[in-house]
Amino acid sequence: MQWGAASRLQRFWDIRAALNFIGGGTGSSLLIWATVGLLTGYPYFAAALTGLAFVAGGLFMVWLEIGKPWRAFNLLFRPQTSWMTREGIVALFLFSAAAIAVLFDPILRLPINIPSPVVPAFVTACLGLAFLYCQVRILHSARGLPAWREPRAMSLVAMSGLTEGMGIYIVLTTISGSVPVFVAPVALALVIGRGFIWHAYVSALARSAAPQPTMSALLGMRRNFRNFGHVLPAVLIALYLVWPGPATPLLALAGIAATLAGWRFKAVLVTRAAYIPEYSIPAAPIRGQPGC
Protein backbone atom coordinates (compact mmCIF):
# COMPACT_ATOMS: atom_id res chain seq x y z
CA MET A 1 0.00 0.00 0.00
CA GLN A 2 1.36 3.38 -0.99
CA TRP A 3 -1.68 5.57 -0.49
CA GLY A 4 -0.80 9.08 -1.48
CA ALA A 5 2.89 8.30 -1.62
CA ALA A 6 3.40 7.53 -5.31
CA SER A 7 4.42 10.15 -7.84
CA ARG A 8 1.40 11.72 -9.46
CA LEU A 9 0.67 13.55 -12.66
CA GLN A 10 -0.08 17.23 -12.30
CA ARG A 11 -3.54 17.99 -13.64
CA PHE A 12 -3.58 21.70 -12.95
CA TRP A 13 -2.35 22.59 -16.42
CA ASP A 14 -3.93 20.67 -19.28
CA ILE A 15 -3.80 20.90 -23.06
CA ARG A 16 -4.87 24.55 -22.90
CA ALA A 17 -1.67 25.42 -21.07
CA ALA A 18 0.27 23.34 -23.57
CA LEU A 19 -1.39 25.32 -26.36
CA ASN A 20 -0.12 28.52 -24.75
CA PHE A 21 3.44 27.23 -24.95
CA ILE A 22 2.77 26.01 -28.49
CA GLY A 23 1.18 29.25 -29.65
CA GLY A 24 3.57 31.46 -27.73
CA GLY A 25 6.70 29.69 -28.92
CA THR A 26 5.59 29.40 -32.52
CA GLY A 27 4.13 32.89 -32.72
CA SER A 28 6.92 34.79 -31.01
CA SER A 29 9.61 33.12 -33.07
CA LEU A 30 7.57 33.62 -36.24
CA LEU A 31 7.67 37.34 -35.46
CA ILE A 32 11.44 37.06 -35.15
CA TRP A 33 11.88 35.25 -38.46
CA ALA A 34 9.45 37.61 -40.18
CA THR A 35 11.64 40.51 -39.06
CA VAL A 36 14.78 38.78 -40.29
CA GLY A 37 12.97 38.26 -43.58
CA LEU A 38 11.97 41.93 -43.67
CA LEU A 39 15.56 42.97 -43.07
CA THR A 40 16.62 40.86 -46.05
CA GLY A 41 13.90 42.31 -48.27
CA TYR A 42 11.02 39.86 -47.96
CA PRO A 43 7.35 40.58 -47.12
CA TYR A 44 6.53 40.95 -43.45
CA PHE A 45 2.77 41.36 -43.21
CA ALA A 46 1.39 37.81 -43.52
CA ALA A 47 4.05 36.18 -41.36
CA ALA A 48 3.77 38.83 -38.65
CA LEU A 49 0.02 38.63 -38.59
CA THR A 50 0.18 34.84 -38.35
CA GLY A 51 2.71 35.12 -35.54
CA LEU A 52 0.46 37.47 -33.61
CA ALA A 53 -2.48 35.14 -34.13
CA PHE A 54 -0.49 32.28 -32.64
CA VAL A 55 0.55 34.31 -29.59
CA ALA A 56 -2.98 35.64 -29.09
CA GLY A 57 -4.45 32.17 -29.50
CA GLY A 58 -2.08 30.77 -26.89
CA LEU A 59 -2.92 33.51 -24.41
CA PHE A 60 -6.61 32.98 -25.06
CA MET A 61 -6.17 29.32 -24.17
CA VAL A 62 -4.61 30.33 -20.84
CA TRP A 63 -7.48 32.69 -20.25
CA LEU A 64 -9.84 29.78 -20.74
CA GLU A 65 -7.82 27.69 -18.30
CA ILE A 66 -7.55 29.98 -15.30
CA GLY A 67 -10.10 29.61 -12.55
CA LYS A 68 -11.11 33.27 -12.37
CA PRO A 69 -10.84 34.61 -15.93
CA TRP A 70 -12.48 37.94 -15.10
CA ARG A 71 -9.66 38.67 -12.69
CA ALA A 72 -7.07 38.03 -15.37
CA PHE A 73 -5.50 41.46 -15.09
CA ASN A 74 -4.48 40.60 -11.52
CA LEU A 75 -1.67 38.63 -13.13
CA LEU A 76 0.18 41.89 -13.66
CA PHE A 77 0.62 42.46 -9.92
CA ARG A 78 3.97 40.80 -9.22
CA PRO A 79 6.58 41.73 -11.84
CA GLN A 80 9.37 41.63 -9.26
CA THR A 81 9.43 37.82 -9.13
CA SER A 82 6.78 36.23 -11.34
CA TRP A 83 7.65 35.24 -14.87
CA MET A 84 3.96 34.95 -15.64
CA THR A 85 3.52 38.61 -14.76
CA ARG A 86 6.50 39.48 -16.92
CA GLU A 87 5.07 37.43 -19.76
CA GLY A 88 1.83 39.40 -19.49
CA ILE A 89 3.62 42.74 -19.49
CA VAL A 90 5.81 41.75 -22.45
CA ALA A 91 2.67 40.60 -24.28
CA LEU A 92 1.10 44.04 -23.88
CA PHE A 93 4.17 45.72 -25.38
CA LEU A 94 4.48 43.00 -28.01
CA PHE A 95 0.98 43.55 -29.34
CA SER A 96 1.43 47.32 -29.27
CA ALA A 97 4.69 47.22 -31.22
CA ALA A 98 3.36 44.57 -33.59
CA ALA A 99 0.23 46.61 -34.25
CA ILE A 100 2.40 49.53 -35.33
CA ALA A 101 4.62 47.29 -37.43
CA VAL A 102 1.70 45.58 -39.16
CA LEU A 103 -0.53 48.65 -39.58
CA PHE A 104 2.24 50.60 -41.29
CA ASP A 105 3.23 47.75 -43.54
CA PRO A 106 3.31 48.97 -47.16
CA ILE A 107 0.83 46.24 -48.10
CA LEU A 108 -1.97 48.18 -46.39
CA ARG A 109 -1.12 51.35 -48.36
CA LEU A 110 -2.11 53.64 -45.50
CA PRO A 111 -1.93 57.36 -46.32
CA ILE A 112 0.31 57.82 -43.30
CA ASN A 113 3.95 56.80 -43.60
CA ILE A 114 6.41 56.16 -40.84
CA PRO A 115 10.11 56.76 -41.45
CA SER A 116 11.07 53.12 -41.23
CA PRO A 117 8.72 50.15 -40.72
CA VAL A 118 11.77 48.11 -39.86
CA VAL A 119 12.07 49.78 -36.46
CA PRO A 120 8.73 48.64 -34.99
CA ALA A 121 9.27 45.23 -36.59
CA PHE A 122 12.68 44.98 -34.93
CA VAL A 123 11.21 46.04 -31.60
CA THR A 124 8.48 43.42 -32.05
CA ALA A 125 11.09 40.75 -32.74
CA CYS A 126 13.00 41.68 -29.57
CA LEU A 127 9.78 41.54 -27.58
CA GLY A 128 9.00 38.19 -29.20
CA LEU A 129 12.32 36.90 -27.95
CA ALA A 130 11.54 38.27 -24.49
CA PHE A 131 8.11 36.62 -24.59
CA LEU A 132 9.67 33.29 -25.49
CA TYR A 133 12.18 33.67 -22.66
CA CYS A 134 9.39 34.41 -20.18
CA GLN A 135 7.60 31.26 -21.27
CA VAL A 136 10.60 29.01 -20.73
CA ARG A 137 11.17 30.59 -17.33
CA ILE A 138 7.56 29.91 -16.37
CA LEU A 139 8.16 26.23 -17.04
CA HIS A 140 11.47 26.26 -15.22
CA SER A 141 9.84 27.87 -12.16
CA ALA A 142 7.74 24.76 -11.64
CA ARG A 143 10.05 23.35 -9.01
CA GLY A 144 7.63 20.63 -8.13
CA LEU A 145 8.05 18.95 -11.50
CA PRO A 146 11.41 17.48 -12.52
CA ALA A 147 10.46 17.40 -16.21
CA TRP A 148 10.01 21.16 -16.25
CA ARG A 149 12.57 22.36 -13.74
CA GLU A 150 15.46 20.53 -15.44
CA PRO A 151 17.64 23.39 -16.75
CA ARG A 152 17.93 21.86 -20.22
CA ALA A 153 14.15 22.02 -20.56
CA MET A 154 14.54 25.78 -20.93
CA SER A 155 16.92 25.46 -23.87
CA LEU A 156 14.80 22.74 -25.41
CA VAL A 157 11.51 24.62 -25.21
CA ALA A 158 13.16 27.80 -26.49
CA MET A 159 14.85 25.94 -29.35
CA SER A 160 11.64 24.13 -30.17
CA GLY A 161 9.76 27.43 -30.26
CA LEU A 162 12.32 28.88 -32.66
CA THR A 163 12.11 25.75 -34.80
CA GLU A 164 8.30 25.74 -34.87
CA GLY A 165 8.23 29.42 -35.86
CA MET A 166 10.73 28.71 -38.60
CA GLY A 167 8.61 25.78 -39.77
CA ILE A 168 5.55 27.99 -40.17
CA TYR A 169 7.67 30.70 -41.79
CA ILE A 170 8.91 28.14 -44.31
CA VAL A 171 5.34 27.16 -45.15
CA LEU A 172 4.23 30.79 -45.53
CA THR A 173 7.18 31.77 -47.71
CA THR A 174 6.78 28.64 -49.80
CA ILE A 175 3.14 29.51 -50.40
CA SER A 176 4.12 33.08 -51.33
CA GLY A 177 6.58 31.68 -53.85
CA SER A 178 9.78 33.29 -52.61
CA VAL A 179 11.77 31.55 -49.91
CA PRO A 180 14.41 33.80 -48.30
CA VAL A 181 17.97 32.58 -48.68
CA PHE A 182 18.64 32.39 -44.95
CA VAL A 183 15.72 30.06 -44.27
CA ALA A 184 17.08 26.65 -45.22
CA PRO A 185 20.48 26.84 -43.47
CA VAL A 186 18.95 28.36 -40.34
CA ALA A 187 16.18 25.76 -40.32
CA LEU A 188 18.74 22.98 -40.67
CA ALA A 189 20.77 24.39 -37.79
CA LEU A 190 17.64 24.69 -35.63
CA VAL A 191 16.49 21.15 -36.32
CA ILE A 192 19.91 19.68 -35.60
CA GLY A 193 20.31 21.89 -32.53
CA ARG A 194 16.94 20.85 -31.15
CA GLY A 195 17.84 17.22 -31.70
CA PHE A 196 21.02 17.54 -29.67
CA ILE A 197 19.36 19.49 -26.88
CA TRP A 198 16.56 16.93 -26.72
CA HIS A 199 19.09 14.17 -26.28
CA ALA A 200 20.92 16.14 -23.58
CA TYR A 201 17.64 16.90 -21.83
CA VAL A 202 16.45 13.31 -21.66
CA SER A 203 19.88 12.11 -20.54
CA ALA A 204 20.05 14.73 -17.79
CA LEU A 205 16.57 13.86 -16.65
CA ALA A 206 17.45 10.17 -16.45
CA ARG A 207 20.55 11.01 -14.39
CA SER A 208 18.50 13.17 -12.02
CA ALA A 209 16.30 10.23 -11.02
CA ALA A 210 13.12 11.77 -12.40
CA PRO A 211 9.89 9.88 -11.70
CA GLN A 212 9.56 6.74 -13.78
CA PRO A 213 6.29 7.83 -15.42
CA THR A 214 8.01 11.03 -16.57
CA MET A 215 10.72 9.02 -18.27
CA SER A 216 8.16 6.65 -19.76
CA ALA A 217 6.20 9.53 -21.27
CA LEU A 218 9.30 11.15 -22.76
CA LEU A 219 10.98 7.97 -23.92
CA GLY A 220 7.68 6.86 -25.41
CA MET A 221 7.76 9.75 -27.86
CA ARG A 222 11.53 9.62 -28.45
CA ARG A 223 11.52 7.60 -31.67
CA ASN A 224 8.82 9.59 -33.43
CA PHE A 225 10.31 12.87 -32.25
CA ARG A 226 13.70 11.87 -33.59
CA ASN A 227 12.47 10.48 -36.91
CA PHE A 228 9.73 12.97 -37.82
CA GLY A 229 10.97 15.98 -35.89
CA HIS A 230 14.66 15.86 -36.67
CA VAL A 231 15.89 13.24 -39.14
CA LEU A 232 13.15 13.71 -41.75
CA PRO A 233 13.23 17.54 -41.70
CA ALA A 234 17.05 17.54 -41.80
CA VAL A 235 17.09 15.24 -44.83
CA LEU A 236 14.41 17.25 -46.63
CA ILE A 237 16.16 20.56 -45.93
CA ALA A 238 19.44 19.08 -47.14
CA LEU A 239 17.72 18.01 -50.36
CA TYR A 240 16.42 21.55 -50.79
CA LEU A 241 19.89 22.95 -50.28
CA VAL A 242 21.17 20.68 -53.05
CA TRP A 243 18.21 21.26 -55.45
CA PRO A 244 16.62 24.56 -54.36
CA GLY A 245 14.02 24.76 -57.11
CA PRO A 246 12.49 21.30 -57.47
CA ALA A 247 12.77 20.48 -53.78
CA THR A 248 10.83 23.53 -52.54
CA PRO A 249 7.75 21.43 -51.62
CA LEU A 250 10.07 19.18 -49.63
CA LEU A 251 11.27 22.21 -47.69
CA ALA A 252 7.66 23.02 -46.81
CA LEU A 253 7.17 19.42 -45.74
CA ALA A 254 10.26 19.71 -43.54
CA GLY A 255 8.79 22.81 -41.94
CA ILE A 256 5.49 21.08 -41.26
CA ALA A 257 7.18 17.99 -39.80
CA ALA A 258 9.51 20.00 -37.54
CA THR A 259 6.64 22.14 -36.33
CA LEU A 260 4.20 19.33 -35.64
CA ALA A 261 6.89 17.38 -33.81
CA GLY A 262 7.60 20.38 -31.62
CA TRP A 263 3.93 20.85 -30.83
CA ARG A 264 3.59 17.19 -29.96
CA PHE A 265 6.63 17.40 -27.68
CA LYS A 266 5.18 20.35 -25.77
CA ALA A 267 1.81 18.65 -25.41
CA VAL A 268 3.51 15.58 -23.93
CA LEU A 269 5.77 17.68 -21.70
CA VAL A 270 2.87 19.59 -20.19
CA THR A 271 0.14 16.98 -20.01
CA ARG A 272 1.87 13.61 -19.70
CA ALA A 273 5.41 14.01 -18.41
CA ALA A 274 4.78 16.39 -15.52
CA TYR A 275 4.86 14.14 -12.48
CA ILE A 276 5.30 15.32 -8.91
CA PRO A 277 7.88 12.95 -7.39
CA GLU A 278 6.86 10.55 -4.69
CA TYR A 279 7.62 11.27 -1.06
CA SER A 280 10.78 9.71 0.19
CA ILE A 281 11.87 9.62 3.78
CA PRO A 282 15.48 9.39 4.88
CA ALA A 283 14.77 7.28 7.96
CA ALA A 284 12.05 4.99 9.22
CA PRO A 285 10.49 5.77 12.61
CA ILE A 286 11.85 3.72 15.50
CA ARG A 287 8.83 2.37 17.32
CA GLY A 288 8.41 0.24 20.42
CA GLN A 289 11.09 -1.22 22.67
CA PRO A 290 14.25 -2.93 21.41
CA GLY A 291 13.84 -6.70 21.38
CA CYS A 292 10.06 -6.66 21.53
Place this chain on the structure above:
Amino acid sequence: MTRYVMVADLRRCIGCQTCTAACKMANGTPPGVQWRRVVDMEIGTYPDVKRVFMPVGCQHCSNPPCLDVCPSGATQQRDDGIVNIDYDICIGCASCAVACPYGARYLVHEEQYAYGDRPTEDEKTNYNNKYLGVANKCNFCAEKIDAGVANGLTPGKDPEATPHCVNSCISGAMTFGDIDDQESNVSTLLRNSKHYRLKEEEGTNPGFYYIWDEA
Protein backbone atom coordinates in the same frame (compact mmCIF):
# COMPACT_ATOMS: atom_id res chain seq x y z
CA MET B 1 10.51 36.94 15.97
CA THR B 2 7.97 34.18 15.67
CA ARG B 3 8.02 31.29 13.27
CA TYR B 4 5.24 28.79 13.53
CA VAL B 5 6.06 25.22 12.58
CA MET B 6 4.39 21.84 12.72
CA VAL B 7 6.05 18.75 14.13
CA ALA B 8 4.79 15.25 13.37
CA ASP B 9 6.10 12.38 15.45
CA LEU B 10 6.12 9.47 13.01
CA ARG B 11 6.56 7.03 15.87
CA ARG B 12 3.15 8.01 17.17
CA CYS B 13 1.09 8.55 14.04
CA ILE B 14 -1.26 5.63 13.39
CA GLY B 15 -2.72 6.87 10.11
CA CYS B 16 -6.25 7.29 11.42
CA GLN B 17 -6.82 10.40 9.25
CA THR B 18 -8.65 12.16 12.06
CA CYS B 19 -6.56 15.23 11.32
CA THR B 20 -7.72 15.04 7.70
CA ALA B 21 -11.34 14.86 8.75
CA ALA B 22 -10.95 17.64 11.31
CA CYS B 23 -9.37 19.89 8.72
CA LYS B 24 -12.13 19.24 6.22
CA MET B 25 -14.81 19.84 8.81
CA ALA B 26 -13.25 23.08 9.97
CA ASN B 27 -12.48 24.52 6.57
CA GLY B 28 -15.31 23.12 4.45
CA THR B 29 -13.06 22.10 1.60
CA PRO B 30 -14.53 20.41 -1.48
CA PRO B 31 -14.24 16.65 -2.09
CA GLY B 32 -10.76 15.64 -3.15
CA VAL B 33 -9.17 18.56 -1.33
CA GLN B 34 -7.18 17.51 1.70
CA TRP B 35 -5.09 20.26 3.12
CA ARG B 36 -3.98 17.81 5.79
CA ARG B 37 -3.65 14.23 4.67
CA VAL B 38 -1.75 11.25 5.94
CA VAL B 39 0.41 9.42 3.45
CA ASP B 40 0.49 5.68 3.94
CA MET B 41 3.86 4.26 2.87
CA GLU B 42 5.62 0.95 2.86
CA ILE B 43 9.36 1.23 3.07
CA GLY B 44 12.08 -1.37 2.85
CA THR B 45 12.09 -4.69 1.05
CA TYR B 46 10.61 -7.98 2.11
CA PRO B 47 10.98 -9.31 4.76
CA ASP B 48 12.27 -6.11 6.36
CA VAL B 49 9.31 -3.88 5.60
CA LYS B 50 7.79 -1.09 7.64
CA ARG B 51 4.60 0.81 7.28
CA VAL B 52 4.88 4.52 7.88
CA PHE B 53 2.13 7.08 8.24
CA MET B 54 3.20 10.58 7.45
CA PRO B 55 0.97 13.64 7.78
CA VAL B 56 1.64 16.03 4.92
CA GLY B 57 0.34 19.32 3.62
CA CYS B 58 1.68 22.80 3.07
CA GLN B 59 5.14 22.93 4.59
CA HIS B 60 5.01 26.70 5.12
CA CYS B 61 8.51 27.06 3.75
CA SER B 62 10.74 29.98 4.62
CA ASN B 63 11.67 30.11 0.96
CA PRO B 64 8.41 29.05 -0.67
CA PRO B 65 8.59 28.41 -4.42
CA CYS B 66 4.87 29.16 -4.65
CA LEU B 67 5.41 32.74 -3.50
CA ASP B 68 7.71 33.93 -6.25
CA VAL B 69 5.72 32.44 -9.11
CA CYS B 70 2.37 33.85 -8.03
CA PRO B 71 1.57 36.53 -10.62
CA SER B 72 -1.26 38.17 -8.72
CA GLY B 73 0.30 38.57 -5.29
CA ALA B 74 -2.40 36.36 -3.80
CA THR B 75 0.18 34.09 -2.19
CA GLN B 76 1.72 35.92 0.71
CA GLN B 77 4.12 35.12 3.51
CA ARG B 78 3.40 36.48 6.94
CA ASP B 79 6.04 37.60 9.41
CA ASP B 80 5.30 34.52 11.51
CA GLY B 81 6.20 32.25 8.58
CA ILE B 82 2.69 31.24 7.58
CA VAL B 83 2.21 31.14 3.82
CA ASN B 84 -1.29 32.34 3.09
CA ILE B 85 -3.51 32.88 0.04
CA ASP B 86 -5.77 35.86 -0.51
CA TYR B 87 -8.67 34.16 -2.24
CA ASP B 88 -10.10 37.47 -3.42
CA ILE B 89 -7.00 38.21 -5.51
CA CYS B 90 -6.04 34.75 -6.77
CA ILE B 91 -6.82 34.19 -10.46
CA GLY B 92 -6.54 30.40 -10.30
CA CYS B 93 -3.65 30.13 -12.75
CA ALA B 94 -2.14 27.21 -10.77
CA SER B 95 1.44 28.46 -11.16
CA CYS B 96 1.84 27.94 -7.43
CA ALA B 97 0.44 24.43 -7.64
CA VAL B 98 3.02 23.29 -10.18
CA ALA B 99 5.78 25.11 -8.30
CA CYS B 100 5.13 23.38 -4.98
CA PRO B 101 7.46 20.39 -4.55
CA TYR B 102 5.11 18.98 -1.92
CA GLY B 103 1.93 18.87 -3.98
CA ALA B 104 0.22 20.79 -1.23
CA ARG B 105 -1.99 23.02 -3.33
CA TYR B 106 -5.39 22.31 -4.78
CA LEU B 107 -7.56 23.87 -7.42
CA VAL B 108 -11.21 22.94 -7.86
CA HIS B 109 -13.16 24.60 -10.63
CA GLU B 110 -16.68 23.31 -10.09
CA GLU B 111 -18.90 22.96 -7.10
CA GLN B 112 -19.16 19.32 -6.11
CA TYR B 113 -20.26 17.44 -3.07
CA ALA B 114 -19.14 14.31 -1.35
CA TYR B 115 -22.27 12.33 -2.26
CA GLY B 116 -23.96 13.20 -5.54
CA ASP B 117 -25.35 16.53 -6.65
CA ARG B 118 -26.82 17.62 -3.35
CA PRO B 119 -24.89 18.78 -0.32
CA THR B 120 -25.01 16.71 2.81
CA GLU B 121 -26.36 18.28 5.97
CA ASP B 122 -22.82 19.06 7.00
CA GLU B 123 -21.95 20.53 3.62
CA LYS B 124 -25.01 22.78 3.74
CA THR B 125 -23.46 24.60 6.64
CA ASN B 126 -19.74 24.08 6.11
CA TYR B 127 -19.16 24.06 2.35
CA ASN B 128 -16.97 26.99 1.43
CA ASN B 129 -17.46 28.40 -2.06
CA LYS B 130 -14.58 30.80 -1.74
CA TYR B 131 -12.19 27.98 -2.65
CA LEU B 132 -13.73 27.40 -6.07
CA GLY B 133 -11.62 28.49 -9.03
CA VAL B 134 -8.68 29.56 -6.91
CA ALA B 135 -5.61 27.82 -5.53
CA ASN B 136 -6.12 26.73 -1.95
CA LYS B 137 -4.11 25.06 0.76
CA CYS B 138 -3.47 24.72 4.48
CA ASN B 139 -2.80 27.99 6.28
CA PHE B 140 -2.13 26.50 9.71
CA CYS B 141 -5.61 27.78 10.65
CA ALA B 142 -4.21 31.30 10.62
CA GLU B 143 -7.53 32.94 11.59
CA LYS B 144 -7.71 30.75 14.65
CA ILE B 145 -4.14 31.52 15.60
CA ASP B 146 -4.67 35.25 15.16
CA ALA B 147 -7.83 35.23 17.22
CA GLY B 148 -6.11 33.22 19.92
CA VAL B 149 -3.07 35.45 20.05
CA ALA B 150 -5.32 38.50 20.19
CA ASN B 151 -6.89 36.98 23.30
CA GLY B 152 -3.55 36.33 24.93
CA LEU B 153 -3.42 32.63 24.14
CA THR B 154 -0.38 30.66 23.02
CA PRO B 155 -0.62 28.75 19.72
CA GLY B 156 0.33 25.13 20.19
CA LYS B 157 -0.36 25.27 23.89
CA ASP B 158 -3.91 26.57 24.09
CA PRO B 159 -6.32 24.56 21.91
CA GLU B 160 -8.30 27.70 21.04
CA ALA B 161 -5.19 29.06 19.29
CA THR B 162 -3.98 25.80 17.76
CA PRO B 163 -4.71 24.32 14.31
CA HIS B 164 -7.64 21.91 14.18
CA CYS B 165 -5.54 19.00 12.93
CA VAL B 166 -3.26 19.21 15.97
CA ASN B 167 -6.16 19.42 18.39
CA SER B 168 -7.82 16.40 16.82
CA CYS B 169 -4.81 14.09 16.79
CA ILE B 170 -5.72 11.13 18.98
CA SER B 171 -2.17 9.88 19.43
CA GLY B 172 -0.48 13.17 20.20
CA ALA B 173 1.64 12.83 17.09
CA MET B 174 1.19 16.39 15.95
CA THR B 175 2.54 19.45 17.68
CA PHE B 176 2.43 23.08 16.70
CA GLY B 177 4.32 26.06 18.01
CA ASP B 178 6.89 28.79 17.66
CA ILE B 179 10.31 27.40 16.79
CA ASP B 180 11.97 30.74 17.49
CA ASP B 181 10.95 30.42 21.13
CA GLN B 182 13.59 28.12 22.67
CA GLU B 183 11.23 27.11 25.45
CA SER B 184 8.26 26.29 23.22
CA ASN B 185 6.85 22.78 22.90
CA VAL B 186 8.18 22.33 19.36
CA SER B 187 11.67 23.58 20.24
CA THR B 188 11.85 21.20 23.17
CA LEU B 189 10.59 18.29 21.09
CA LEU B 190 13.04 18.89 18.29
CA ARG B 191 15.94 19.35 20.70
CA ASN B 192 15.28 15.92 22.13
CA SER B 193 14.71 13.99 18.95
CA LYS B 194 16.10 12.98 15.59
CA HIS B 195 14.11 14.57 12.87
CA TYR B 196 14.11 15.57 9.22
CA ARG B 197 12.16 17.71 6.82
CA LEU B 198 10.84 16.70 3.42
CA LYS B 199 12.85 17.51 0.28
CA GLU B 200 15.31 19.72 2.11
CA GLU B 201 17.54 19.56 -0.94
CA GLU B 202 15.07 21.88 -2.69
CA GLY B 203 16.26 24.71 -0.49
CA THR B 204 12.75 25.61 0.59
CA ASN B 205 13.48 25.49 4.32
CA PRO B 206 10.17 23.86 5.22
CA GLY B 207 8.36 24.56 8.47
CA PHE B 208 7.22 20.98 8.95
CA TYR B 209 9.41 18.57 10.93
CA TYR B 210 9.19 14.80 11.18
CA ILE B 211 10.50 13.02 14.26
CA TRP B 212 11.67 9.47 13.71
CA ASP B 213 13.75 8.65 16.82
CA GLU B 214 14.87 10.00 20.14
CA ALA B 215 18.08 12.01 20.24
